[in-house]
Amino acid sequence: MESALQKPPIPTSTRWQSFKMAAWLGWKIESNWTDPFLFAVYSIVKPLSGAAILVIMYSVITQGNFSAAIFPYIYLGNAFYGYVASVMTGVSWAVIDDREHYRTLKYLYVAPIHIPIYLLGRGVSRFVIGTFSVIVVIAAGMLFLNLQLDLAAARWGLFFLSLAIGVIMLSMFGLILAGVTLRMARHAYIIGDTVAGAMFLFSGAVFPLEVLPAFLRPIGFANPITYWLELMRRSLMGQVAEAFPTLAGLNDAQLLSILTGLTVVFAVLAVLVFRWCDRTARDRGLIDFVSNY
Secondary structure (H helix, E strand, O other): OOOHHHHOOOOOOHHHHEEEHOOOOOHHHHOOOOOHHHHHHHHHHHHHHHHHHHHHHHHHHOOOOOOHHHHHHHHHHHHHHHHHHHHHHHHHHHHHHHHHHHHHHHHHHHOOHHHHHHHHHHHHHHHHHHHHHHHHHHHHHHOOOOOOOOOHHHHHHHHHHHHHHHHHHHHHHHHHHHHHHHHHHOOOOHHHHHHHHHHHOOOOOOOOHHHHOOOOHOOOOHHHHHHHHHHHHHHHOOHHHHOOOOOOOHHHHHHHHHHHHHHHHHHHHHHHHHHHHHHHHHHHHOOEEEEEE
C-alpha cells in the first residue's frame, strides 16, 4: 500500500526545474509584499537595527572602545550570523508558508516535484536577502564605526569557499527543521527562531566559547557554525581573528576539514530526518493541517 502511494522517480532535469521554480517563487513572496522602494528601505533598516543593538551594548560595556581587537571579532560574527537566520529558517519557514498561509503544500505533494529540492529552492531568496544584509552591516561598520578591514588583503578564495560550505550546512539544518515542522501540528512558528537563538549562544558569534561554563563548551565545539564563523572572520581579518583562543590551535585547512566533515554528517542526518518526518506527517494527515494560529 505504501509503495503505491510513492511518486515515481523524478528525473534530474525535473528536480532542477523544481529548484529554479521554488527560488523564483520564494523571491516573489519575499519581495512583493510592498512596493520596491519600501522593500529596499526595509532591507537596509532591518539588519542595521539588529547591528545597532549589539553596538549600543558593546559601547556601554567598553565605554566606546571601538579600536579594541574584540570589536571586529564580535561585529563580523554578528553580521555573518544573519545568514543563519536567513538560510536555515528560510528553508523551514517554507513549510509553514505553504501549509498555513497559502494552503498549497498538499498540492505540491501530488505535483511532479521533489519536495526537499523545492524547500531548498525556497531558501535561495532568503540567501540573497541575507547576503545584502551582511554587506549593508559590514559597510556601515567600516563607514561609521571604524571597523578596520583591509579588503584588498582579504583571502577571497577562503572566503567564498567557506561561504559555500556554510550555506550548504545551513541548508541542511533548514531541511531538518522543515521535517520537524511537518510533524508539528502546533507551535511550528517558533522552531526556526528558537533553534537559531540557541545556536547563537553556542557558536562564538559575539563572544569566545571560553566565556561559557566548561560543561557547555562541548556543545559549541560540536556546532559547525562555530568553525564556519571562524573561517569567515579569518578570511577578512587574518591574524586578528587567529589571536583569539577558541580555535587558535587550528589552521585554516583543519577548520575547513572539520566544517566539511560536520556538513556531510548533517547532510546525511537531514536526509534521514526529513524522510522519517515526511512519512509520519503523511500517516498523521498533517500535510494539509492548518492550525489557525
